[in-house]
Amino acid sequence: EPEVTQTPSHQVTQMGQEVILRCVPISNHLYFYWYRQILGQKVEFLVSFYNNEISEKSEIFDDQFSVERPDGSNFTLKIRSTKLEDSAMYFCASSDRLSNQPQHFGDGTRLSIL
Amino acid sequence: DAKTTQPPSMDCAEGRAANLPCNHSTISGNEYVYWYRQIHSQGPQYIIHGLKNNETNEMASLIITEDRKSSTLILPHATLRDTAVYYCIVRSRLKGGGNKLTFGTGTQLKVEL
Numbered sequence: 001e002p003e004v005t006q007t008p009s010h011q012v013t014q015m016g017q018e019v020i021l022r023c024v025p026i027s028n029h030l031y032f033y034w035y036r037q038i039l040g041q042k043v044e045f046l047v048s049f050y051n052n053e054i055s056e057k058s059e060i061f062d063d064q065f066s067v068e069r070p071d072g073s074n075f076t077l078k079i080r081s082t083k084l085e086d087s088a089m090y091f092c093a094s095s096d097r098l099s100n101q102p103q104h105f106g107d108g109t110r111l112s113i114l
Numbered sequence: 115d116a117k118t119t120q121p122p123s124m125d126c127a128e129g130r131a132a133n134l135p136c137n138h139s140t141i142s143g144n145e146y147v148y149w150y151r152q153i154h155s156q157g158p159q160y161i162i163h164g165l166k167n168n169e170t171n172e173m174a175s176l177i178i179t180e181d182r183k184s185s186t187l188i189l190p191h192a193t194l195r196d197t198a199v200y201y202c203i204v205r206s207r208l209k210g211g212g213n214k215l216t217f218g219t220g221t222q223l224k225v226e227l
Contacts, residue, residue, distance in 0.1 A: 004157075033214070043158060043201075043217040056214060091157045095213075100146055100165070100205075103215060105157035 002026045004106035006092050012112045013082050021077045021109045023092030032075045033093040033103060034067065036060070043091065049075065079111075087113045116141040116204035123222040126196075132189040134221050136202030139183040146205045147178060148215065149187045151198040158201065158217070161187065192225045199223075 005024045013019045025032050034046040047057040049067050066078045075094075079086055089110050093103040119137040126132040138147060146165050150158040162169055162176045164185070169176045175188040189196055201220040205213050 035215075035217075037155070042219060043152070043215075045214040045216065048214055058214075089155055093157075100163070102148060102160040102163055103213075104160055107157045108155070110155075 004092055004094055004104055006090075006106035006109050008109060009107070010110045010112070012114060015084055015113050016081050019079050019082055019111065021079075021090050021092075021111070023075045023077075023106060024073050025075055025092065025094030026104060027073070028096070029094035029104075030097045031055075031095045031103075032067075032069070033095075034077045035091045035093065035105075036088040037091065037108075038085075038088045046077075082111075082113045084113050087111055116145055118202045118204055118218055120200070120202055120218065120221045122219065123224070125224050125226060126189075126192045128193055128225055128227055129191055132192040132196065132223055132225070134187040134189075134200050134202075134223065135184065136186070137184045138202070138204050141182050141204050147176070147182075147185050148203045148205055149174070149176065150201045150203065150215075150217075151196075152201070152220070153195075153198040158215075161200075163205075192223075194225050194227070197223060197225045 007022045032049040037043045045058050047061045048055045064080045068076050089108040091105050091108045093105045095101050095103045116138050148163040149161040152158045164176045178185045199220040203215050
């Protein structure tokens with residue numbers, strides 16, 4: 001069964017450094033998402049992406065964050081200058097074009113900021 | 115977004131049916147009910163979704179009341195591997211057909227021997 005894959009599984013970065021989290025969505029999906037989950041807290045929506053542009057973003061997704069689909073398969077989340085509070089699990093998801101189709105999630109990248 | 119209410123925790127004996135309730139009394143006519151689960155800190159796993167009819171797949175059954183104000187996820191023969199946090203989510207619509215999922219705190223299901 002096709003699945004969403006994320007790399008790396010764990011990323012350790014010094015505060016202030018840039019980090020790029022990578023995702024390969026399911027191949028025929030057209031909608032892409034990033035969520036995060038701080039340890040012990042809820043899963044929170046960050047951003048959705050369709051047709052090469054952001055379709056919705058949350059208050060968390062400030063100017064330090066950006067997303068890109070650099071080629072036909074990858075979807076990336078960049079954090080320009082990481083803060084301690086960016087430490088979390090980051091989940092990528094994708095869904096089909098039909099509006100009622102479910103989102104399928106990857107297993108996440110654990111981002112640890114030192 | 116329609117808000118959902120779930121019990122914080124439930125226990126179930128292995129091999130028995132697990133029935134997880136969810137209230138969504140403010141759901142609107144074109145909003146779907148989705149169920150996901152999360153095992154430890156893995157990514158949320160899609161289980162099932164529905165609009166107004168009952169649904170069944172290889173993982174579970176979804177029973178939605180006629181007034182759509184509540185639903186029940188049924189795992190017919192729970193196993194230890196079904197121990198997870200289960201989320202009932204009413205999907206928000208976004209322009210263009212995409213949608214964000216708003217996760218609550220879910221129900222921690224513990225399946226025991």
